[in-house]
Amino acid sequence: MEANITINKLKARFAESIVDAHSYRGDDTAIVKKEELLDIFIFLRDDKELLYNFMMDLTVVDYLGKEPRFEVVYHLYSLAYNRRVRIKTRVSESECSVDSIVSIWPSANWFEREAFDLYGIVFKGHPNLSRILLYDSFQGHPLRKDYPIKKRQPQIGPNNN
């Protein structure tokens, strides 16, 4: 099927690394092992029949209570074939790290910083992994499901440091 060419090619090339794949409401999704993430992304970007040249979005979902707890979600878009695909990889709470893809798409730079800021996922190999939306002395990662919505942060400022 034309729509699933990405998934089929991925399965043929990285049979070992594809944990699961599905298509829901027209969105093709592949869940991959994080060890081969970089190879998979380079393949998706450079393969002549795929050419996923846009890294549109990167985010994390916290499935508190499940193991592995986090899912890092990438949305790719291929301008040449007008196709979208969603790649997900699961990250456990104890490890909490995944390879950075800034070397493949520079647009991932800020998205990864944001994911680190709000979820505390460490992107290995990122050139400047620091907080971006929040300030440096912020405690915790607010989009984690166990971060209480009414939690107060210590006051910052010249007299409180």
Next chain:
Amino acid sequence: MSDSAKDLHSEYMVINMGPSHPVTHGTVKFLLTLEGETIIDMKVDIGFLHRGFEKMCENGTWEQVMPYTDRLNYVSPLINNVGYALAVEKLVGIDVPERCKYIRVIASELSRISDHYTNIAAGAMEVGGFTAFLYFVEARELVWDLIEMLCGARVTSNYVRIGGVKSDLPDGFKDKTRDVFKKCRKLWADVNKLLTKNRIFIDRVRNVGIMPPDEAIAWGFTGPCLRACGIPYDVRKFHPYLVYDQMDFEVPVGEKGDNFDRYLVRMEEINQSMRIVEQALEKIPSGPINVNMPEYRWQSKEDISTRIESLIFHFKTVTEGIKPPPGEIYSAVEGANGELGFYLVSDGSGKPYKCRVRPPCFPLTAAMPKMVKGGFIADIVPTFDMINMIGGECDR
């Protein structure tokens, strides 16, 4: 350099531009390393307007997210409303009635027009074109009159609903639109004369902030900034949603990808959006504006008062929220700045498990250092204007 100058001690100057600088009409801080007036390095610091959009969404019902989306890109809130509604509808599997689709197209395009007016007006003012600013703010005010007629508010519209819209087009909307567009076209022609061939304006924007097409793609550019590089990617054409596939409009592209091309692309998009609104007003069919699915869209007040099922569903959806089936979707619309994507995850409860926005100006702002390095400090002003960073959307 003379010999005596070589021995002089010299070092780079590091200065803060922002967070509250007159020309950065979002709250953003640039940390600049300068040699004279030349920019050696630049760090962009955002997040001053962060208010925890996603956390708020996760703690409200699906419908309660709608007013929050107004405050993402607050210059074109209706597009955000439409984008979010379409995303939830994709998650549930709702197909809204034809008339509703047309109304949403009209609303989106009016919003896009006002966004481009604001952007060009502010951009012109900051490089010294104050008259152009006044003309386009007047035009924007006229478009806002239309939006006010439509939904009762000028900026925080909160007009679109999941499975429909709040209310139908008001009486006389078509005639009023015709009047407004007539005036707007005159103002557009004035601004076009004032800016497009103006030597002073061109000198400030031509060949400034250039982004080659391949790098623009790698940096995740979308919208007018990508089209200025010559790549005709427009979600309305590539993944037509609503009734854009039935509309006759063109996607303007630039050649060089500099600030002047971005300006020209936006100017032309104003015209194209007006064409879309006019076509939509001609073609709009009569019929219902809301989907008839009481478990997702409130029924009319009359039904709620007279029919028990409607009353029950009303009670359920108000107290618990609508309950999309578990699943995840990504849905994108063409925002005024580029691809505005929503990634939603539902666990089957009345609240979004995850409500992620892909803000179009976030990757654009990230590429600021790339675009201005090696240029003059004065080049920051037009470049930052033309990427149109909106704090509410970038920082969420």
